[in-house]
Amino acid sequence: MNIYVCIKHVPDSAARIKIVEPNRIDESVTFIINPYDENAVEEAVQLKKQIDGSEVIAVALGPCAAENTLRSALAMGADRAILISTDSRPDSLVTAQALKAAIEGDGGASIIFTGKESIDSEGFQTMYRLAVALSIPVASSVVAFSLEQGFARVECEMEAGATAVMKMALPCVIGAGKALNQPGYPTLPAIMNARKKKIEHLDLADLDIKKFSGSMEVVELKPAVEVRQAKEIKGPPDTVAEEIIRILREEARVL
Amino acid sequence: MEKIGLLIEIKDGEVKPANLGVLTAARGADHDLHVFLLDGDVKRHRAVLENFGAHKIVDIRCEEGALTDNPACRAAAVVEAMEHFDIHTLAGLASARGKDLLARIAAGLGAPLVLDCIRFDLAAHTAEKSQYSGKTIARIQLRGSHAIYGLRPKAVEAQPAPGRAEVVSLTATCPASGLEFIQIRQQTGDAIDLTEADVIISGGRGMKDAQNFKILFECAATMGAAVGASRVAVEAGWVPYSMQVGQTGATVSPKVYLACGISGSVQHFAGMKTARTIIAVNQDPDAAITRTCDYFAVADLFDIIPRLTRRLRQVQKLER
Numbered sequence: 001m002n003i004y005v006c007i008k009h010v011p012d013s014a015a016r017i018k019i020v021e022p023n024r025i026d027e028s029v030t031f032i033i034n035p036y037d038e039n040a041v042e043e044a045v046q047l048k049k050q051i052d053g054s055e056v057i058a059v060a061l062g063p064c065a066a067e068n069t070l071r072s073a074l075a076m077g078a079d080r081a082i083l084i085s086t087d088s089r090p091d092s093l094v095t096a097q098a099l100k101a102a103i104e105g106d107g108g109a110s111i112i113f114t115g116k117e118s119i120d121s122e123g124f125q126t127m128y129r130l131a132v133a134l135s136i137p138v139a140s141s142v143v144a145f146s147l148e149q150g151f152a153r154v155e156c157e158m159e160a161g162a163t164a165v166m167k168m169a170l171p172c173v174i175g176a177g178k179a180l181n182q183p184g185y186p187t188l189p190a191i192m193n194a195r196k197k198k199i200e201h202l203d204l205a206d207l208d209i210k211k212f213s214g215s216m217e218v219v220e221l222k223p224a225v226e227v228r229q230a231k232e233i234k235g236p237p238d239t240v241a242e243e244i245i246r247i248l249r250e251e252a253r254v255l
Numbered sequence: 256m257e258k259i260g261l262l263i264e265i266k267d268g269e270v271k272p273a274n275l276g277v278l279t280a281a282r283g284a285d286h287d288l289h290v291f292l293l294d295g296d297v298k299r300h301r302a303v304l305e306n307f308g309a310h311k312i313v314d315i316r317c318e319e320g321a322l323t324d325n326p327a328c329r330a331a332a333v334v335e336a337m338e339h340f341d342i343h344t345l346a347g348l349a350s351a352r353g354k355d356l357l358a359r360i361a362a363g364l365g366a367p368l369v370l371d372c373i374r375f376d377l378a379a380h381t382a383e384k385s386q387y388s389g390k391t392i393a394r395i396q397l398r399g400s401h402a403i404y405g406l407r408p409k410a411v412e413a414q415p416a417p418g419r420a421e422v423v424s425l426t427a428t429c430p431a432s433g434l435e436f437i438q439i440r441q442q443t444g445d446a447i448d449l450t451e452a453d454v455i456i457s458g459g460r461g462m463k464d465a466q467n468f469k470i471l472f473e474c475a476a477t478m479g480a481a482v483g484a485s486r487v488a489v490e491a492g493w494v495p496y497s498m499q500v501g502q503t504g505a506t507v508s509p510k511v512y513l514a515c516g517i518s519g520s521v522q523h524f525a526g527m528k529t530a531r532t533i534i535a536v537n538q539d540p541d542a543a544i545t546r547t548c549d550y551f552a553v554a555d556l557f558d559i560i561p562r563l564t565r566r567l568r569q570v571q572k573l574e575r
Contacts, residue, residue, distance in 0.1 A: 011387060013388045013502050013521065013522050013525070014521060014522070017387045017390045017391055019391065023393075025387065025391070035502075035503055036503070091367070092368075093365065093367070096362075119387075119388055119502060119503075120386060120387055121386055121393075122370075122371060122384065122385065122386055123368075123370065124354050124358060124370045124371070125358040125361060125362065125368055125370065128358040128359055128361070128362035129361075129362045131362065132362040132363060132365075136433065137327065137432055137433035137434040138359075138434075139434070140355060140358070141351065141355070143496075155440065156355070157351060157497065158351050158352060158439065159266075159350060159351050159352065159448040159450065159451070160447065160448040160449075160497070161441070161442040161495060161497040161498075162439055162440065162441045162442060163439070163440045163442065164324070164326075164436065164438075164439055164440075165436075165437040165438050165439070165440055166434060166435060166436050166437055167434070167435040167437060168433055168434050168435070169433035169434075172433070172434075178496060178499075178503050178504070179495075179496040179497075212365045212399065213365075213398075213399045213400055214364075214365055214366050214367045214397070214398060214399025214400065214401060215367060215397075215398045215399060216367040216368075216369065216395055216396070216397055216398070217395065217396050217398070218386070218393045218394070218395055219381075219394050219395065219396045220393070220394040221386070221391045221392070221393050221394075222391060222392045222394075223390065223391055223392075224385060224389055224390055224391055224392050224528070226528070226547060228533065228547060228548060228549050229549070230545060230546055230547065230548050230549065230550070230551055231549065231550050231551075232545075232550075232551055232552070232553070233534075233550050233551065233552040234552075237554060237555075237558040237559050237562050238562060240536075240552045240554055240559050240562075241559055241562040241563040241566050242566065243550075243552075244513070244534060244550075244552075244559075244563055245563070245566055245567065245570065247511075247532065247534060247550060248454070248478070248511060251532060252454075252510045252511045252531065252532050253510075254453050254454050254478065254510050254511055255478060255567075255570065
């Protein structure tokens with residue numbers, strides 16, 4: 001099987017985000033592999049172990065620095081990688097088309113994994129657009145996956161601890177949720193070995209991709225301001241409980 | 256008149272209350288609100304939809320009968336309805352189901368989509384949403400012939416605007432999609448949806464073990480609250496992942512968020528910072544949450560919560 005994993009190079013969630021232009025952040029912070037994409041890589045590597053002759057190919061669209069993030073995927077067990085480089089900030093419509101072009105140009109997918117969302121733009125949609133571009137089915141927020149006689153069986157997270165069980169014909173796109181698996185930490189030999197694995201470089205500008213009339217652009221970024229003034233509730237436990245009830249009733253009006 | 260399509264979610268046979276916030280947010284002087292009901296009971300839902308400003312109720316069915324649960328079918332039906340009624344703007348709820356459906360619709364139409372927005376301007380085609388783990392608010396410009404928005408549940412409070420709505424029907428075709436719905440599996444755990452709850456009581460490291468979560472469930476039961484958890488509590492295996500609030504869990508906007516034994520990491524805040532009132536009970540006076548909440552008590556949650564539960568039970572009894 002040709003197992004593709006689409007990953008994103010994102011600022012660390014613990015990084016201090018500084019806005020430097022009306023719509024851009026200071027990118028000198030630490031970047032990491034998008035956390036949900038780690039679950040996607042892990043699932044792809046597990047699947048490879050089950051099926052002889054499979055290969056896991058990690059694909060990313062981003063700046064040259066995204067090569068480091070691809071190395072993380074290679075250390076986790078991907079066999080090789082493709083970086084579609086760009087300094088622009090493509091929206092999810094363009095991203096999906098670029099991923100499609102790279103995957104098809106590389107030979108085409110038996111199955112594609114990616115994370116259910118990216119923690120920077122929080123868009124929740126590229127996997128759906130990729131599936132439509134490839135005319136294949138998609139499921140996201142996947143928390144259980146198995147391959148059964150030519151189709152994928154998935155469970156997708158719904159509200160209040162419920163899951164939807166679905167079957168998809170192959171190839172298909174899987175948006176990995178956190179509960180899908182527990183990605184292991186790469187070992188030192190795996191990290192060393194990842195340095196030797198091949199990363200193919202493509203340029204977004206060279207890809208022949210479909211243009212849409214629709215687009216999305218971040219026109220302004222503002223820091224999310226915290227306007228809370230923390231007040232201490234003092235006193236013995238009974239007083240504290242009483243005060244919480246007063247807040248629930250009089251201020252929040254939820255009782 | 257600008258036609259606006261609205262995707263309505265039905266849960267347990269009723270219109271999900273958070274949808275009414277979307278209806279409220281979508282109103283405008285020259286907006287013609289088309290409410291899409293997929294396999295809905297028009298008779299049953301008409302009154303509430305009219306009360307919140309619907310102009311048309313589009314009763315969508317599918318000949319194949321698979322509309323109820325197959326998300327690919329549902330998305331195709333909505334796309335067909337938008338084309339049939341010449342609707343270019345669609346708004347819905349960014350719940351788990353809503354996010355999935357809206358993304359399928361946007362992908363099908365090749366249309367721009369902003370999910371989990373906290374506000375939108377349907378005339379200017381802009382939306383605001385959190386980015387970078389809730390550390391920034393981005394204003395996004397949507398361009399092109401279509402625009403699709405998914406509003407964060409509870410981001411806009413529902414306000415009634417009574418009127419009359421006309422009912423129109425549409426029978427959609429469900430093309431084969433390669434996706435087959437099998438069933439919904441209800442896991443054990445809290446049945447109240449975190450993203451829908453007015454009050455959430457969450458437990459973190461301070462809960463110490465799985466058993467102790469019973470204290471939170473008991474307290475929650477007195478006021479119809481949902482129980483959440485921090486990543487620490489989930490990774491320790493005390494509660495299922497479906498209860499996790501934060502960066503890599505649910506994003507919630509309740510009226511009250513009561514954090515018990517939660518230190519309040521940046522990642523946890525990313526999931527609950529839009530709560531209206533945050534109350535923290537933590538033994539550590541230096542915990543980050545004591546600076547970023549509205550109220551905090553430096554106390555042992557095992558002293559406070561059971562007392563709170565007892566008092567809440569008394570209060571409820573007195574009022575009955």
